[in-house]
Structure formats: structure tokens, C-alpha cells
Amino acid sequence: MEPEKPEAAAKQPMQAEAGDRVDPRELVSSDDEIDYSVEPEFYDPDLDDVDERWINRQRKGRTSDAVLSCPACFTTLCLDCQRHEKYVNQYRAMFVRNCKVRTDQILREGKSKRKNHKGKAADPLTTTPEAESKGQAYHPVCCEVCSTEVGVFDEDEVYHFFNVIPSNS
Helix, strand or coil, X not given: CXXXXXXXXXXXXXXXXXXXXXXXXXXXXXHHHCCCCCCCCCCCCCXXXXXXXXXXXXXXXXXXXXXXXXXXXXXXXXXXXXECCCCCCCEEEEECCCEEECCCCCEEECCCCCEXXXXXECCCEECCHHHCCCCCEEEEEEECCCCCEEEEEECCCCEEECCCEXXXX
């Protein structure tokens, strides 16, 4: 059997979905089927009001300092949070979404200021054996969508976010 030549295939009419034969030379592009006389609507002026009512129902009347999103995939993590008084890029919250707590890992806050090899103070959240019996225990919190670590979960069931993108609420 000899393969069909492309030139011969282009000269043969194509079978349309409705059963009509269509000559491919008659089709200019798929844009021929789009009606450009009607302007497409990409913005709904009432949609902002609908979104505002939804967010107010989610917050149950509480106010928030920011809406927190994952820095990797921009998934919404928290609608109701409080900004840290001293560290402006940190937030705490009790009600979150799209977050998973890694209960298999425990981070502890070290009491002593250890020095690392560069002379800087060590990270206060550490997993070293000498810090296991000291300080408060935390569990890492990750984005459910992309598994990026975004904060920690403490013993008082409060989420502390430090690796997030805040936006105006």
C-alpha cells in the first residue's frame, strides 16, 4: 500500500460535522466563525459586590489586616488574620484554608542563643536534639496545593505565617 500524498489530500474535500463536504481551500481561518459584531464582556460591574458579600459571610463580621496567599502558587491561605506588631511581614490566624499541618515534624524554639559558623545568631526555630526539651513546639504549615512551607502551627492552635503574600483586605 502506498501512502497518500499530501497534495492529493489537500485537494480532497473534508467531511464536516453536519455531514456536509467542505473544501479546505474555502476556509480562511477559524476566526470566520466568530461574530465580532457583538463586543465580548470581560468585566462584570456587579461581580465585585457579590465577592464582597461572600468574603463578609466567610469572615462572619470580623475584620482582617490582610488576605494571605501562597508565594509559589498564589492560592488563598487565610481571609482573617492579624499582623504581628513588631515583624510586619508576619501574621497570625486561627481560621485558615488550603493549609496542611505537618504533624510528623516538630520544630522547637530554642532558649539559648547559639552561634553558627558565620557568627550570626542561630534560627530560633530549630530541630536540634539539645532544643527538644526546651521552648514551645511548632509544626510546619504547608500550602495544600504546592506544598510550599508558609508558616508554623503552635500548641495553642494558632497559625503563624511568615512566608506569604499579603494583600489588602
